[in-house]
Amino acid sequence: MLVTGATGFLGQHLVKRLAHEGFHVTAIGRNIAVGSILPHDVHFVQASLEDRDGIFQVMQNQDFVIHCGALSSVWGKYEDFYSANVIGTQNMVDSALFHNIKRFVHVSTPSIYFSLQERSKINVKEDSVLPNPAVNFYAETKRMAEDVVDEAFNKGLPTITIRPRALFGPGDNAIIPRLIKTNQRSGLPFIDGARILTDITYVENVVDALCLCLVSDERTVGKKYNITNGEPMYLNNILERVFTMLGQPMKKREMKYEKILRVASILEKTYRLFHIKKEPIITPYTVTVLAHSQTLNIDAAKTELGYNPRISVEEGINKFAEWWKAQNVNI
Template sequence: MGGSLVTRLIKDGHTVRALARSDASAAAEALGAAPVRGDIGDPTSLREAMTGCELAFHAAARTTRGGDRVRFWADDVQGTANVLRCAREAGVRRLVHVGTEAALMDGRPLVGVDETAPLRPGSRAHYAASKAAAERLVRDAGGLETVVLRPRFVWGAGDTTVLPELVAMVRGGRFAWIGGGRHRTDTTHVDNAVEGLVLAAERGRPGEGMAELRAQAPE
């Protein structure tokens, strides 16, 4: 999604900086963005990357199935806290945060939910809990405008995670679908996700605080 977003922003005439943790920065250059080496765990690099920028998009997260709760909290929650603080210090006007419907998971099916559904930072699933806590930080952030999107099951050209794994499972005879193939789910093509991110940056209404509940770090 990051690469597709960069391509769209460049096409729309924006000057783009892309935070890169590794030699993947070359890919950012090929797309027309200026790569800035750094990490969401390194506030100095974040501040350098965002200084002089009007908008910031935060799409980084720990999405692997491995890792304990502390690792997820460090990457998703503390990383997001770093992004928010550095965005304020760098003078960013608006930050668009890529959330997930997993932040609403409490062990029951999510049917017809919308933005009024409560976040679940106490979820037993590490990814769900950390993304819920991270989103709460974004929605409670002061000093800059924040907008959250939750694209579900993003797929499309350039996907290196979801589609390759699904294809491998189908070819290996290991693919199964809950409910005998009748269980419904939502999906989002990457182009639609990017369109949503752009609209959030241009027209989104900044979120309101959720002071009644605060994210608590794990033991």
């Protein structure tokens, strides 16, 4: 079993689960420090997805591949996203075809559904028309990566793609921690009252989905599946629950959508014009996430993969809060 992105948030949870269930796991990642604390029976290889020869070598004698590796960020250079997400995926599927991998599971993103123009997208299905242009470089290159995987399927590689939405849980270093820091620093932007409907997904539920993809029947091969907790909630209710469990007061900054979007657009254009590497305090993408309702339809995953979210949003938030407090973080 080969897992890419093994030192990332999802990858770590996946590798630990697979090792616990008795799989012989080879884990690829960039972070040596995190790789060193993976389960002792996991074979960790520090490698870059762009290293084509290295990928071909490490995939020898593997039966299954779960491709979690990607450059996931709201900010960065197009070339970096393209190199990691498109070229890296191309190297993975080429190697998988060469080595006759039995099943290739690809982790994509529902960010490809996002649009700056549509304020509400409810119950989005996998075959929904995708916006053009994509909302940012990450979404654009992940959509291209899906095309690469689809092409490999047409050449005979047994593939399955999942699109998990807004992962959270113990070990999260992105979504909730960013909200915590923003709350501490300047308060949380409540755009139009944060009364948007959204999906989030507990990380172990995504691991469940990935494990199901390894053993699902042939009708699932070549398909794509949305993965969420199946519990659409209002963003303000999610935030209130998180900060209540953390025992931290939530500071709201009420904002109007049109005004903050103009500011974010100006900031993004300015940062691009002057090649500023630091991420702007807010971007059109983050405004979109905070201001646009979006929920995903997971009927296909339930019916065809047998996916059933085990950990509820409330239980997941409780688990995250317990973990966060145990880190002795100053909250």
